[in-house]
Amino acid sequence: MGGEKPKTILTDQDVAMAKAISIVMPETFHGLCTWHIRQNALRHVNHLYQTSSQFCLDFEACIDLHEEEGKFLNAWNSLLVEHNVPEDSWLHTIFPLKEKWAWAYVRKTFTAGMRSTQLSESFNADLKNDLKSDLHLVQFFTHFKRAVDGKRNNESEAEYDSKHKPPKFKTTKSRMLVQAGNVYTPRIFEEFQAEYEEYQDTCIRDLKGGLYAVTNYDNPKERIVMGNPVEQYVYCDCRKFETHGILCSHALKVLDVMNIKLIPEHYILKRWTRDARLGKKKKRCNGMVRIAQDDGGEARENVCGEEVREDRQGTTATAVDRCR
Known part of the structure; x- marks a missing residue:
């Protein structure tokens, strides 16, 4: 990784890995895979799922929905009380690790939009399809090489498409969309284009002093956005850019109001560009x-x-x- 430590690492609740990460990479954010947390919940508190369908909704909200720490803590306490969770429940063991899995805390760091270890789990599944316990060492490495070569081939094809295939525009071209299509990889451009389309259905209120309130057509929640046209600076409290690395529809709306028709260079992360490698x-x-x-x-x-x-x-x- 160019001699740089990762900003974020996602793992399951393995204690040894957590200790190693804290020692070797103390500045790296260590998050817990939300898929594993859900699986552990089904295993340890399945009776709560069976007793009330509301428990699942409340638990999911604590994982993914609440953005403010105070609201998360209130929701968690309500979950414990309303569902009569005993003091020796598994839920009490996961709570001290809340900074590693609850969205109210995880949204403070860059995760590239990932909340689970799905990439490594996918590779593990591919290996299991080819590997068996009775294989000798040569057979093992033969199957392992086949799995790795398949992954590398898929990566090479994606790299070729990124370099040679033109972007697919779903809406009328604009200078910003053309810029994004030239700069971003196809997958990131697709995500950006979705935000661009959504911004065209947003409403905005000028709160003065460089502050704006932006709402989406299908979501009444107001987002507060700060903008500075001189420095071409924009910040949205949804923190899409800070967590995913692309500008959100709310920020794009404010850029348009400030008459900024291209993505400012400091909002184009090298990792998402066609020339990142x-x-x-x-x-x-x-x-x-x-x-x-x-x-x-x-x-x-x-x-x-x-x-x-x-x-x-x-x-x-x-x-x-x-x-x-």
Whole structure:
């Protein structure tokens, strides 16, 4: 990982792993897989699920819905009281770890939108399809290599599609959508385009002082957004960018109100771009990603349709007058 420690690691409730992460990577956020928490709940407090269907709704709300710590704590206490949870229940053992699984706390850190260990679980499932206990060592590595090669092949195909297939626009093209299509990988562009479509159905109220209240058509909850047109800064209390790494529909609405028609460069995470693996210095012109090359010039069109070129040393980028 380029010598850098991950921002977030998700695991099950393995005690040894938790201790190792805290020692080796103390600055990394250690979250608990919510899928495993749900499975453990079914195993340890299944009688509560059987007694009342409301318990499932209340428990799910504590995991995923409550955004504020105070509301989460009130909801948790209500769950314990209303469902007559005894003091020796498994629920009391999971509560001290709430900062690792409850959305009220997890939303404070970057997780790339992940709440479970589904990627590793998927790989484990693929291995189990090929591996058997009676295989000798050579057979084991043969099957293991087949599983790994399959994953790498899928990754290579996705990389090729990212480089060579044009983005699929679901709505009328705009400068921002074209920019996002050129910069983001297909999957991230699809997520961004969904937010872009949603922002067109939002309503906004100017609260003055750089504050705005934004609501979506299908969700009456108001989101408070701060915006600064000079610094091209925007912050939404839904924390979509802080947790997922892409701007939310509320932030996009405020950018539009501030007459900012392109995604500000500081809101484009390198990890989500088509050129994330290159690890080379990027240069942009009106949202166009430029990759500095050491062995020759390179040209590509930017979002305004003009050509951008770098010199053969890869140290400067020039464009026709309309892009300057």
